[in-house]
Amino acid sequence: MIETKIAVRNLIANSRRTLLTLLIIVVGLTAVLFIAGYINMVRVGFGELLIGEKYSHFQIYKKGFLDTNEPTSMAYSLSPEETAKIEEILSAREEVNFILPRINLHGMVGTTEDSKIFLGYSADPFYESFMTYGTIEQGIKLDMDDPYQCVVGKGLAKKMGLDLGAELLIQVPNEGGGLEAELVSVGGIANFGPEELNNTAVLTSIDIGRSLNYTDNNQYLLVMLHETQYLEDVLAYLKDEVARAGLDLEFRTWVEMDPFYQKVMRDYTFQLNLIAGIFLFVILLAVSNTIYMSIVERTPEIGTLRAIGISRLEIIRTILKEGLILGIIGVSIGVGLAYLIQILLRVVYVELPPPPSLTNPIRLAIGLRVKDVFMYSGLLAGCSTFATLFPGLKAANTNIVSALRHA
Amino acid sequence: MSDEIVVKVENLHKSYSMGKVKVPALRGLSYNFKEGFTVVAGASGSGKSTLLNIVGCLDLPSEGHVYLQGNDIAEMDEAARSRLRRSHIGFIFQSFSLIPVLSVYDNTEYPILRSALSKSERKERIMRILEDVGLGEYAHRFPRELSGGQMQRVAIARALAAHPKLIIADEPTANLDSKTGEKILELLGRIQKEQGASVIIASHDGNVLERISTKLFIRDGEVCND
């Protein structure tokens, strides 16, 4: 108590130095939290985009499929019974939004005039409609009533002169080295983003995919949850239940499916931590210097305290408390400021230029995670306290006699 | 006055090193401090402060023994000496040495904060001591709001807080005008009698020497018998 009193009052007595040091801590923490909040926003936004567009939350394969490295192979696929069992298991979890069966396709599409290579997949038309992959520019997405309607990329449509209703022969190689074919018609023309996708993408109904492969099986299942936060829970449950049911399956989460996303996030986090590290170092120096100056000025006072029998430990504690108090105050203001900025950015529109892969400018926003706030606040406050250890030790070792001689 | 020995110093040597040179401050000083009031007198530089610092466990002799309560302080570690200072010795310095950020009350209470006394017991004791030194009204003032004489009285109050057996006062009146100095001496004398603490005071102030009968004269770090 007395130590806190002395610490606080000394900080107040040196108000200018204290304020400057506080400023450094506040700026440091606010900056770090701002960046952390921004990265988190990107992480969530980018992640949800990938989930909704491409991957769903996780995908289920027959064991062995991933090892074949042949995206169109049906050698490992899920029988209708297996699919039904999985659906049954997952129906117990209300976090599950829907299950979407798919078969990857790769082959040729042809009209009477022209043929081109295509890359795509067939999927359950109803559930596929919930995926945001591809913006329909003409027609509709996969027709729920007519399995013979397909969706093509707008580049492909243009190159082959395809309009809605045009007939298209889909051919895929079979295991014997021959070709399987189905005649479908163009029900939708979509923009899939990158040009190479627009030039090659074809989506068909799952029935076409099965028929091209002479099977009733699904190649893999996409599982979409109501919210990403349920992922671990549901997946753990599913793995347990699947093992109990004796099914041989493997799973991939959306994160595992996108090495690029992982790398970007790793890079971002690394940069954030680098910046945090720099601030930690600056704070270490600033606090250490402030307290050091203060104890040098207070040498006679510290000598007196030692003379009247105040122990070294108590002296160190008093000095450490100065750092701790600086840290706590600085961190509190910093956290407050960071949340204020978060709220402000919800009200005030600040535009950022579009990132490389997007065309529209994006709105600047940050999303602070409690975890990050605690971690970086703790680090900075800890650093501020730690910074006083050296001055504190020096104070504790003050030579009493010479300190008093200079009183 | 009883003849009981409070502190016994034996063959004390102390030299300070200034770079490569050793400056001798005490050269084989022996003395028995008796209960009561003792003044250590001598010219400036004769070694008064050096002696008091050693007797008060603030410093160690280069050679020799200091027996306080039967223990040789030269054999104690710093933590033990620190505890001894806190519980058995009160200090009064020439420059008052109060903690500027603490009130008169807090300054006085600091040495006994970690004692076994309860908060109310401490309060009672501190207020009584402050009354005693004539600062009852000033408990909540800060050192910067006090005169030199008042500050020295706070220092005395602080020195008394733990009810020490020994009070060490190194030129307590040197920074005060003679009238204030006299009052401080009177106060010390009264307290010494009332509390039964022994007081060792260093001074080259004629006034002080006149008032106190037990004197230790030192010259060049040695007892001087003439």
Ligand SMILES: Nc1ncnc2c1ncn2[C@@H]1O[C@H](COP(=O)(O)OP(=O)(O)OP(=O)(O)O)[C@@H](O)[C@H]1O
């Ligand atoms: N820390 C130190 N380093 C070097 N020399 C010192 C130190 N402290 C004291 N001395 C020297 O030791 C001798 C005795 O000093 P001391 O302070 O004990 O004298 P004093 O009798 O208290 O003098 P004064 O009346 O001026 O206070 C002096 O020559 C002084 O210069």
Ligand SMILES: [Mg+2]
């Ligand atoms: Mg002296």
